[in-house]
Amino acid sequence: MAEAYPWQAGLWQQLAGRAQHAHAYLLHGPVGIGKRALAERLMARLLCQQPQGLDACGHCKACHLLAAGTHPDNFILEPEEADKPIKVDQVRELVNFVVQTAQLAGRKVVLVEPAEAMNLNAANALLKSLEEPSGDTVLLLISHQPSRLLPTIKSRCVQQACPLPSEAMSLAWLAQALPESSEQEHSELLCLAAGSPLAAVRMQAQGVREQRAQVVEGVKKLLKQQISPSQLAESWNAVALPLLFDWFCDWAQLMLRYQLTGDEQGLGQADMRKVVQYLADKAAQPKVLKIQDWLLQQRQKVIGKANLNRVLLLEALLVQWASLPGPR
Structure with a gap:
């Protein structure tokens, strides 16, 4: 099950607690704040056959199939290769999925990330499904740069901003996520990650603090x-x-x-x-x-x-x- 981050508590109640769900959501915000986890958590909640409060039960047939990656009413659309565009043929496959009847007699849920990776033809191919999805289908679009999306894509979605957590909340979370690092290191990482705690963890794993020190030292030598x-x-x-x-x-x-x-x-x-x-x-x-x-x-x-x-x-x-x- 997707991780529930503490800074998403209010947003989760707002999304999962809806009596009736929109046919399409656009979850947008900076990289590294857990938008994918939020979308996966909502996807699990929407597909669950026996939801418990605001969360999926984790025990029903739908939850087991989703955890195994074999749920027939779930479709994830991503670039075929990292940093490559989402192509129109991929979206046509998604459209074919949307018009089918749900196999478990419940909802169908589509997740698209990052939505801005769709090229122009792909984005246009998605418009019809966004406007009139078949049956009980919910589309979850994740965007790190919503300004790159077509206005017609954005207008067909309920737009949900996912803001950065506060510095105090991020530092508290980093203290648990990176217990080996000092408070100073947590602060430096968070600053390098522009306030995104998950990006800070990735940067620590990639040695970005050490790379930054190397670059700064090089710039000083250059000027001298x-x-x-x-x-x-x-x-x-x-x-x-x-x-x-x-x-x-x-x-x-x-x-x-x-x-x-x-x-x-x-x-x-x-x-x-x-x-x-x-x-x-x-x-x-x-x-x-x-x-x-x-x-x-x-x-x-x-x-x-x-x-x-x-x-x-x-x-x-x-x-x-x-x-x-x-x-x-």
């Missing part, structure tokens, strides 16, 4: 001319490009903010505060704006899985970064 852009670019082979561009975009934004406000409390995480302040003091604002614009453009390409030469891209970034200090 102790290492060349090409050497530094090659030394970051183990660090994911999306992470690198997230960090550099964040640092550029913090520089601009400091240049505009002079607020020393808004310089970001402790590991780069002095560097951000130094660059903000030494770099001309048009130059910072120019590199921020370039970073945002390249980040979109990285997220979109464009065919990029990694080393050349990072070299271009680091050459520009090293040239930031100069006449204002």
